[in-house]
Amino acid sequence: MLLPLRMLLLCVHFVLASILGLLVSVCRPFNPDNSRIAARFYAVPATFIMGMKMRLDIDGVLKHKRPAVIVANHLSNYDLFVFGHAVPPRTVTLGKTSLKWIPFFGQLYWLAGNVLIERGNAVQAKKAMMTTTDTLQHKDMTIWVFAEGTRGHGKGLAPLKKGAFQMAINAGVPIIPLCGNNYVRGMNLNRLRGGTVVMRALEPIPTAGLTLDDMPELMATCQARMKACIDELDREAGTTAPQA
Template sequence: MIPVSPVPALHGLALIEATIRSFVTYLCVGLYVILVGPPGLLFALVTGRVGPLYALARGGVAMGLKLAGIRYRVAGREHLPRARTAVYCANHESNVDAPLLFLVLHRGLRLLFKREFARVPILGRACTIAGFIPVERGNPRQSQAAVDQAAQALARGESFLVFPEGTRSWTGQMLPFKKGPFIMAIKAQVPVVPVAIHGGRAAMARGSAIIRPVLVDVRVGEPVETTGLTHADRDRLVAAVRERIAALRSET
């Protein structure tokens, strides 16, 4: 069985400190979004340029991680295809995963995100303008449309971060992978980059609003090429990427 990141128990002063730190983090990030979000959105709408919006987002993420006391280290940076479009596939342990990977993997990374998040004021609109694609879980027709839309964006040179499990794991063990992210990679003939997160669950376990100040490891594996693959190869691609992510998670 693949080792999972344990969730540290908090008691007494440690619990009080983590609770206060979490509250301050939520408050400051919320104020940051309210203050810089509208000007950033307006600039993007008027000029059609989303680069500054991405810069603001990275600044907010970096601030939030620092306030929360989350440290991180990245292994395998040499495998990041800086000059190539790619689909970055990662395991999903917590709400810390997406912002952390958004910060460290690629400066212009798009995401597939839950459609209900699009209703969040400012942030939802920012996601849409930035080229993120909403996915409605439980709606196969809409999910297929999202995959097609993402494949078209990949063909235009836009890289994506996806969590093929589709949701966060309660236990830390990987859930079954959905095929959509791999189908879109095959359609666009772009590589899939396996990414493993270890420590995300320790930072913020599913069902908890408390952020723990821990070290999170991000491990990047060698890209899995899709050149020449067809729709019939999707299951083989899923298995290959899952195996690589599992191997990365097992590294010590």
């Protein structure tokens, strides 16, 4: 009986949090701190509704001196509620242009100053890349990217795509890996305790002085560190993959 009740509460909460965040953003459109405030509106009540136990070691993200590119693993549609706890001040994200058509949420996402990209449009993608480089270099802001490009659904860390690393190298700012355990493996919203989330920010990886020729090694370094960390978090949370 808990599952349908929780899903109903989450739907109502999503609408209310979107409206509240939209009201804040309308009063201060494109303010660089809108995303952090809206993320908390979504995350704090939602993890309580879901009964998720949160263990967060994320000071490396929350207290890092901007700017930077945050690279996080992407697990499920619940990531908005889970990773919303970790969005630092003056942070924007990259998202698909289709997001703007979601009632309330899409308008909030746009007014919060996030960067909308039309996938498959090379001209628009190049323009967005120039915008993000300017944001990182001159506007004292951080950019958050789910660099796998798609949700993993508990299958483990997929290969990271190059966009986040290209942005970081072009702007000369560090990469901050942010890792969450594969919480969806053990999540059961039909139980009182819905699951466990363990999240950890890793040491920043500097990019100053690097060129695009260094990008493959940078990506490999980030991938290896994140995979090792996620495996460790899964062991701590008891969400390791079942043996074949």
